[in-house]
Amino acid sequence: MKPAVVIVGRPNVGKSTLFNRITRTRDALVDDTPGVTRDRKYGDASWNGMNFIVVDTGGFMSGDEDRFSEKIHSQVRRAVAEADALVLVLDGRTGLSPFDTELMEFTRDVSCPVFYVVNKIDAPEREADMAEFYTLGLEKLYPVSAAHGYGVGSFLDDLVEMLPRCEEDESFPDAVRIAVVGRPNVGKSTFVNRVLGEERMIVSDVPGTTRDSLDSLCEINGRSYLLVDTAGLRRKGRVSHRLEKFSAVKTLRSLDRCDIALIMIDAVEGITEQDITIAGYAFDRGCGCIFLVNKWDLAKDMGARAESYYQSIRDSARFLNFAPVVIISAATGLRVKKTFDVADEVYSQYRFTIKTGELNNIIERAVRAKQPPLYRGRRLKFNYATQISSGPPTFVCFVNFPGGVHFSYHRYLVNAIRRETGLDKTPLRLFFREKTGRIDFGPKRRGPKRSKRR
Structure with missing residues (x-):
């Protein structure tokens, strides 16, 4: 079970940029116009071996004339109620705002840990801009630049340390x-x-x-x-x-x-x-x-x-x-x-599994029936395939140019596996990896030296 981290803050302080940085995606819309994030956006993240859910919320302001503000406030409150940790983002460029003080009052009643992040601090010399935020009575502030990554690693180190470690329930393994x-x-x-x-x-x-x-x-x-x-x-x-x-x-x-x-x-x-x-x-x-x-x-x-x-x-x-x-x-x-x-x-x-030999025969027949397109003038070579897990069935195929496999040919190979295995009701995952070459298991054996003929 993944803990949930909820990002809150007033409009245009960089919440969505921080969301994209933590999840390593560009899923959340980023724009200079306040209020771009109307609804909550959810993403998966991992740091130091801890997997968690990140929630990007809309900008929170009381007295907002935006006709969506009431809905946004409701979404924020509901997301906070579900949080295992709360991240309040402040704007280090524009400085302290009365709305920041209001948000501080809003976060004081939450039962989960709260992290205060001052965004748009992109260098050590800029950390002096954080001085006025200490007037809020906060012991720990995290200077970060969500756009450039400055300080994000240190912040995430502390964040994941505070997230609950929930062991997966192994009861009833056959259910x-x-x-x-x-x-x-x-x-x-x-x-x-x-x-x-x-x-x-x-x-x-x-x-x-x-x-x-x-x-x-x-x-x-x-x-x-x-x-x-x-x-x-x-x-x-x-x-x-x-x-x-x-x-x-x-x-x-x-x-x-x-x-x-x-x-x-x-x-x-x-x-x-x-x-x-x-x-x-x-x-x-x-x-x-x-x-x-x-x-x-x-x-x-x-x-x-x-x-x-x-x-x-x-x-x-x-x-x-x-x-x-x-x-x-x-x-x-x-x-x-x-x-x-x-x-x-x-x-x-x-939960289906297949022998490696059978899987490679399927891939070989599929490639022989329909050759993959050239990639930068060179033919793709599918060297070897194996199943790495089930639930769902997941396969890895080693190819000379993984990035050259067109999505349509990827779909063709998945359909070939489905057709020959009868897996028509389950998701299948097929990944491509580059063949790294010969694996050296030890020193090469050399045969006896032959005497030179004179």
């Missing part, structure tokens, strides 16, 4: 771990309650590795399943709020711990952009995926056709064209049991 994810009110709670309320199922509650987390162990047809992070789903009917709040951090944590993600979609409302975003989270983490089109009892009465949903999902989530689609009604129990039959198929492929 298939399943996460039910989706936007609010698509029927996740109803589905979980239907599954755990069925007869002939053994049910128990298992403490999860996340805060406020509860896993539910059940047995269906002789196989054990662990529904991860079901706290708040099973007893949703007991809470006073009828509308469930979407928590992306909680979704990411659930996906980090599961083998298979059940991505639930509301059949009445149809597939939405948020559905695709959640599906993207699952795809990025290499989860086995199943789309559940729920509330079919209501959609069918409205004249809905199953074929249109299949096609809509395939068109909207082409990156998950391998994921099965099951049309269900959690309220009536329609095809709920079938979901686990499909999950068994996906899990079997998800």
Whole structure:
């Protein structure tokens, strides 16, 4: 389970630049215009062996006339509530602002560690510009330049030391771990309650590795399943709020711990952009995926056709064209049991392994059937392939020019592996590495010297 680090600050202090620096991506939009980051942005990061989630929030200002400000403030507060550590970014170029003092008051009530970063300090001589920030009564300030990397390493060293070390739960190693994810009110709670309320199922509650987390162990047809992070789903009917709040951090944590993600979609409302975003989270983490089109009892009465949903999902989530689609009604129990039959198929492929010789034969036949394009006038040579892990099946192919493999040929080789192994319901990962040449295992043996003929 990955801890979450949330970045907050007033507009245009460099939060998104810091997010990009920590995650080593350019996912967050960076612009000089305040308020570019409307929503929260999530990314994965790693430092000194610690993996964690980074959350980039919108600029926080009270009295902001921006029509999105109320939504941004709500997003920030929700992200802070989910944080394991908070990073407050200050602007070392423009100096202290009254809004910084307001943010200080906002962060005093949080229970997690807070790190105060003064951005835009790109050299040691610029650290003198931080003097006025000490009037806030802070013991530790981190001078950094998110744009150039100055001071970021030292800051991250201290950050990861304060993050919680949560050991992965190794209980029930034979159980298939399943996460039910989706936007609010698509029927996740109803589905979980239907599954755990069925007869002939053994049910128990298992403490999860996340805060406020509860896993539910059940047995269906002789196989054990662990529904991860079901706290708040099973007893949703007991809470006073009828509308469930979407928590992306909680979704990411659930996906980090599961083998298979059940991505639930509301059949009445149809597939939405948020559905695709959640599906993207699952795809990025290499989860086995199943789309559940729920509330079919209501959609069918409205004249809905199953074929249109299949096609809509395939068109909207082409990156998950391998994921099965099951049309269900959690309220009536329609095809709920079938979901686990499909999950068994996906899990079997998800844990698939292949012998190295068989894999190389597949690659060889594929290359012989369709030669790769030239790269800078030279032919690509695929020397050797091997499987390095399962869950999902992950392969490495050694090639003379890894950067020269076009994405279309990469897709062609993945499809060749799928076709010959029958892996049509699981994600596959294929990486290319450069062949480093002959491996020297020791001194070369030399044969006996031959006498020269005179």
